[in-house]
Amino acid sequence: MTPASTAAIEVTGVDRIFRRRRDEVVALRDVSVSVAAGEFVSLIGPSGCGKSTLLRLVADLDTPTAGSISVFGKTPRQARRDQDYGIAFQQAGLLPWRTVASNIELPLKLHGVGSAERRARSDELLELVGLEDFGKHHPDQLSGGMQQRVAIARALAESPRLLLMDEPFGALDEITRERMQNELVRICRDTGAAVLFVTHSIPEAVFLSDRVVVMSPRPGRIVDIVTAGGAGLGSSHERTDEVRDAAEFFHTVAAVREHLHGSPVAGVRGVESR
C-alpha cells in the first residue's frame, strides 16, 4: 500500500534528447516537477517546448535520456502495469464500431473483468459524465464534447488515482470547452484523482489547476510555477463559473501570460520563480 503522502508524480532532473544521425533535439532539459496526490497541475508553454514529451515519459510511452520519474513511488512501467493512471488525449480516440458503453468498458475487458461488473461500471461512469442515455449510441452519433466525455469516462474506468490529459479539450468550441472544464472539476472532486494536464489555453490552465507549470522552448525547461490557490483562487476542487469573473482569476491569468512571455510580474502572489 502506498502511503497517502507519496507524490502522484515525481520528475527529477529529466532530460529527453532525440538524436537522429548528426541532428539532436533537446526536447527537455533538467526538468523537475512533482504532482501531489489529488493535485491538479497544468503544463503550459509554446508549441514544441516538450509538454507532450513530458506527459509521454510519465505515461511510459517513452524513456528519459537522463533523470528519473516515479509514479506513486513506482517506475512508470510498473504504474502502467498496475493501472495507476488513465490517459485522455486531444482526439477522443473512440472505436467507431463499438457503442459508447463498450468503448468505456474496453480497458476493463482487456484486463479480464467480467461482463456484469463491466456493465455496472460503465453505467456508473456514464452517469458521472452526464451521458446515461447514450450508452447504446455509437461515437459518430455524439457531438465532439460528448465524445470527449466518453473518452474521460474510459480513462476513469479503472478508477485511476491519476489522469494524464494532453489537450483533451483543444478541438472543442469555447462554450463546450468551459462546460467540460466544469465537468472535470466535479469529476476530480468526486474521485480525488490527481491530474497532469497539457493545454495551450492560459485561462483553462488557471481555472482548472492548483499549480500552473510554465515551460520555455528549446530546450524545454520549467521557467516558473504559478500557484493558483496561493493567488486566492482556493483549491482546484472548488472552482465554479463565478471564478471566471473574479479579479484573482484575471490577475493569475496575467501572471501566467507574463511568465510565458518571459517578463515576471513584480509582486504577484503565488508565483514561484525558478
Ligand SMILES: Nc1ncnc2c1ncn2[C@@H]1O[C@H](COP(=O)(O)OP(=O)(O)OP(=O)(O)O)[C@@H](O)[C@H]1O
Ligand atoms: N519522436 C521524436 N523524434 C524527434 N523529435 C521529437 C520527437 N518527439 C518530439 N520531438 C521534438 O521534441 C520537441 C518537443 O515536442 P513536444 O511534442 O513534446 O512539444 P509540445 O510542447 O507538446 O508541442 P505542441 O504544443 O505543439 O503540442 C519538438 O521540437 C519536437 O519536434
